[in-house]
Amino acid sequence: MSTYFIITDPFSTIVKEPVNIYDISMLGSSVGIKNISKNFGHFKVLSDINLEIKKGEFFSLLGPSGCGKTTLLRMIAGFDKPDTGSIFLDDRNVTDIASNKRKVNTVFQNYAVFPHLTVFDNIAFGLKLKKIDKKIIQKEVFTFLELVKLNGQERKMPSQLSGGQKQRVAIARALINKPQVLLLDEPLSALDAKLRKELLIELDQIHNEIGITFIYVTHDQEEALGVSDRIAIMKDGKINQIGTSKEIYEKPADAFVAGFIGETNLLKGSLSITENKETKLITEKAGSINILINNPKIKSGASLTVSLRPEKINILPIEPTVKITHECLQGQVKEIVYSGFQSRYFVKTKQNIMNIIKVHEANETRIRRGDKVFLEWEKSDMNIVEFS
Amino acid sequence: MTEKSRLGHFYLFPLTIWSILFFVSPLIIIILYSFLTKDIYGGVIYTFSLKAYQSLIQLTYLKVFWFTLKISVISTAIIMFFAIPVSYYIARSPLKNVLLFLVLIPFWTNFLIRIYAWIAIMGNNGFLNQLLLSLHVLKTNIQFLYNPIAVIVVLVYTYLPFAILPLYAAIDKFDFTLLEASSDLGASRLQGILKVLLPNIRTGLMAAFLFAFIPIFGAYAVPQLVGGQESFMLGNMIARELTITRNWPLASAIATIITLVTCLGILLYIRSVRRSDEKDGK
Numbered sequence: 326m327s328t329y330f331i332i333t334d335p336f337s338t339i340v341k342e343p344v345n346i347y348d349i350s351m352l353g354s355s356v357g358i359k360n361i362s363k364n365f366g367h368f369k370v371l372s373d374i375n376l377e378i379k380k381g382e383f384f385s386l387l388g389p390s391g392c393g394k395t396t397l398l399r400m401i402a403g404f405d406k407p408d409t410g411s412i413f414l415d416d417r418n419v420t421d422i423a424s425n426k427r428k429v430n431t432v433f434q435n436y437a438v439f440p441h442l443t444v445f446d447n448i449a450f451g452l453k454l455k456k457i458d459k460k461i462i463q464k465e466v467f468t469f470l471e472l473v474k475l476n477g478q479e480r481k482m483p484s485q486l487s488g489g490q491k492q493r494v495a496i497a498r499a500l501i502n503k504p505q506v507l508l509l510d511e512p513l514s515a516l517d518a519k520l521r522k523e524l525l526i527e528l529d530q531i532h533n534e535i536g537i538t539f540i541y542v543t544h545d546q547e548e549a550l551g552v553s554d555r556i557a558i559m560k561d562g563k564i565n566q567i568g569t570s571k572e573i574y575e576k577p578a579d580a581f582v583a584g585f586i587g588e589t590n591l592l593k594g595s596l597s598i599t600e601n602k603e604t605k606l607i608t609e610k611a612g613s614i615n616i617l618i619n620n621p622k623i624k625s626g627a628s629l630t631v632s633l634r635p636e637k638i639n640i641l642p643i644e645p646t647v648k649i650t651h652e653c654l655q656g657q658v659k660e661i662v663y664s665g666f667q668s669r670y671f672v673k674t675k676q677n678i679m680n681i682i683k684v685h686e687a688n689e690t691r692i693r694r695g696d697k698v699f700l701e702w703e704k705s706d707m708n709i710v711e712f713s
Numbered sequence: 714m715t716e717k718s719r720l721g722h723f724y725l726f727p728l729t730i731w732s733i734l735f736f737v738s739p740l741i742i743i744i745l746y747s748f749l750t751k752d753i754y755g756g757v758i759y760t761f762s763l764k765a766y767q768s769l770i771q772l773t774y775l776k777v778f779w780f781t782l783k784i785s786v787i788s789t790a791i792i793m794f795f796a797i798p799v800s801y802y803i804a805r806s807p808l809k810n811v812l813l814f815l816v817l818i819p820f821w822t823n824f825l826i827r828i829y830a831w832i833a834i835m836g837n838n839g840f841l842n843q844l845l846l847s848l849h850v851l852k853t854n855i856q857f858l859y860n861p862i863a864v865i866v867v868l869v870y871t872y873l874p875f876a877i878l879p880l881y882a883a884i885d886k887f888d889f890t891l892l893e894a895s896s897d898l899g900a901s902r903l904q905g906i907l908k909v910l911l912p913n914i915r916t917g918l919m920a921a922f923l924f925a926f927i928p929i930f931g932a933y934a935v936p937q938l939v940g941g942q943e944s945f946m947l948g949n950m951i952a953r954e955l956t957i958t959r960n961w962p963l964a965s966a967i968a969t970i971i972t973l974v975t976c977l978g979i980l981l982y983i984r985s986v987r988r989s990d991e992k993d994g995k
Binding site: 402403404423424425426429430431433435437439440441450451454455495498499502 | 888890891893894895896897898899900901904908909912913989
């Protein structure tokens, strides 16, 4: 996953030519979600959601399908109404304001580009409704065509465009109305992987350029981690954690977040505190593991779930001298998955299989399947994600 | 000719014979008859003549043509007025299969019987009069039948399903997120329907229009049975020329005119479909 945001192609147009030609900065607004609940029949789609999105923020709603993220976005857009609760744009309550009266625009998952209109007329749609002078419309449309890099395509019909181009039209069509908030409903999910990366970085650049609030719905953690200022992780109509990418990755609030964002090794066991104040996690499968406990609420005997990221574990062919801050286990390599600059190792320690990712170094001792190895990590890299 | 297309022609052979025998040749006979001279007791004399077309220019015939056009346009307009919202509703309904079934039910009953049913409803002692009398809306019976309005009512009833079906098919395929997108961009509901829905279902609109307009333009039974003296349409004139006046070339000429008007409509339709196909890049 760490390969995702590294641009390897030095000639990539994205890096060469940032959008910086026009003054297209706009006024963003903050979004407040207060006690929003929504049921579809007996199914609770959203239960008591509270959220404060700051002015100009790139905010992502991330979660598996069916977690309610799209419903929440559709409520901000005005397509769906909450059963209870209110939505604020800045300090204005917009809960009962229709979608065509909100200073909010949406980019849809399936593009929703008007098939009967040219690229130009698609982008001009919102301005034409406002009966703005034709010359101004034309100037604006060309500005936004340039912003989304569709210069010269204005006469084409949507059927002549690729998926990525259609989504660019949709982005320009939304932004030309100078919304205070741009809502993006999985805008890249229908595109292929390479295009997705390019457009994502462009979206980030556009966001930096115009400075309005972006709310981005996705189920793809890499997209969300890469560009968001903050992310809300959702599951079953609730928000599990809100934080920056780093906070969410490094300090997941619970086992779901730890498992959903990136990969992790979850170790379950009970806490035992020895006479000389050593704290150990007694696991059923992996044996006894030294652990740091900073939370005074966690008492001896508590059952814990601990998350340990695969890249935090060092895999060594010979036994290291273990520092007091580190923990080391012995194991045997069961499987190796090679992926270029890094490899993934599945190592069996007692009955437990640990997942380790290691970037290859020059002159490293090659580890083979079946080898006896030592796994070493810093105790502080173990995150307690659940205790009781 | 490739092996495959030869096989295709072979399979099409029975259908081609059928079309030529029962569709193309009668049409050719009608067109030929319209250029011949009338015989005194019906039939034709095989000498070329343009007399049938010349007599069509007379005021009485032009009046009938104008009346037919008027009735057709009004009925078709009313049909479209109802068909668009109804087919929209059906396409959006979770019960669309049931509703479609209801639209098709009238086809189980013979067309003429359904016209007689309307006579039973609208007649002098019909259900409608009885109802209005019992509600004291009317004091004496009213004759609803035997006027152009009765013709329009029954024509609208008869051909409404023909317009609903193609419109339903078009609206069912329509991507409704486009309406959300238009609302998102500031369009009201009406603007969304006018600027996004209607342009995207225009081939369905055109098909619905033709499916209603063409049979109405050639209507015979409806004006004959519920229209009375005032409602004399081209179809009735063909029947009169054929059976009473026994001017077969004239009857054929009127039929040819109807065919031409119909073909014109279909040509326009094909052109509009081709244009929208080009737009969709097919």
